[in-house]
Amino acid sequence: MATVLTAQVERPKRLNLFERYLSLWVGLCMMAGVLLGKLSPRLIAALRDMEFGSGSQINVPIAVLIWLMIVPMMMKVDFASIRNVGRKPRGLLVTLFVNWIVKPFSMALIAWVFFRHVFAAWISPAEADQYIAGAIILAAAPCTAMVFVWSYLTDGDPAYTLVQVSLNDLIMLFAFAPIVRFLVSGASSLQVPFRVLLYAVAIFIVVPLAVGVALRMYFVRRHGLEWFQNVLLPKFAPASMLALLATLVLIFGFQADNITGKFPHVALIAVPILIQVYFNSSLAYGLMKFLRVPHDVAAPGALIGASNFFELAVATAIALFGPSSGAALATVVGVLIEVPVMLSVCSVCNRTRHWFPAGVDVA
Secondary structure, three states: OHHHHHHHHHOOOOOOHHHHOHHHHHHHHHHHHHHHHHHOHHHHHHHHOOEOOOOOOOEHHHHHHHHHHHHHHHHOOOHHHHHHOOOOHHHHHHHHHHHHHHHHHHHHHHHHHHHHHHOOOOOOHHHHHHHHHHHHHHHOOEOOOHHHHHHHHOOOOHHHHHHHHHHHHHHHHHHHHHHHHHHHHHHOOOOOOHHHHHHHHHHHHHHHHHHHHHHHHHHHHHHOHHHHHHHHHHHHHHHHHHHHHHHHHHHHHHOHHHHHHOHHHHHHHHHHHHHHHHHHHHHHHHHHHHOOOOHHHHHHHHHHHHOEOHHHHHHHHHHHHOOOOHHHHHHHHHHHHHHHHHHHHHHHHHHOHHHOOOOOOOO
16 A cells, blocks of 8 residues: 555656647647638628527537537536535635636736726727726636646645535526626626526536536446546547537637737737636735645645636637627637646745645634
């Protein structure tokens, strides 16, 4: 047993090829999408016009690709784990507080300050509204999939991470739409059609969540949990990766004209997103230290508070404002900077492990 534990400790923790170079793949897809939009405008226009219904603004190709990405993520979620919600209450309360009280509201304030005032000389009021909306949508969607990777890299408690992700997914069903509508309407002059927002929640959260839970239950009962986690789930990884990359190509194809004329805006959009990520991760980590939460809970808690469910954010921005909108561009910028920023947070958590006590959290 000791040999097994030693091997687990000494095994280097690394991202796979796709996760490690996600920002590079996003950059390549951005270029490919822009080229496609410029070279084949008729094809892009035809794809853009494919909607589930008149006025729904739910793009069919984007929706199908988002499902291919999200369903495997939802299959990882075990809602039975929520019965352990009181196992480490301090860490759970901190991450819930940061995710649902601090994070979306702080992002609305930071985005409003930068896009409406600091960057006012380079961004028009209409563009500022779009970028504010995109930043808010990004912050209102807590991370579901990649947080398991970040938790692994910091030796986080996998049971705690699973409970937090499962609980966040349940909360998103009810809180995501009202928070987005309230903050976007309050921080910008945009009106958020609640009907479209509900469509987005139903299509991009409820449907993949229901399918993922049903598939998980079926395969676990038929083949067992070990086979499901170690054999089946890894087979979905290539499909999810290709769906993500194809989605980005389409998004940047839809955005081709905007991007070629506003490329410096990508750098401007990144600034408030970066500030928000580091602010929320620092706040969560600091509260964990103050409350003497163990490091294997504090680290994933800080990472959950900082990272975003960017697939949902991109899909929602497209549904609300269209695939060529500034809001969609802002959410895609979040994808572009996600990996290097979160790796830096992981590095800080690993270097400060000695700040935290060993042992278990108590109520």
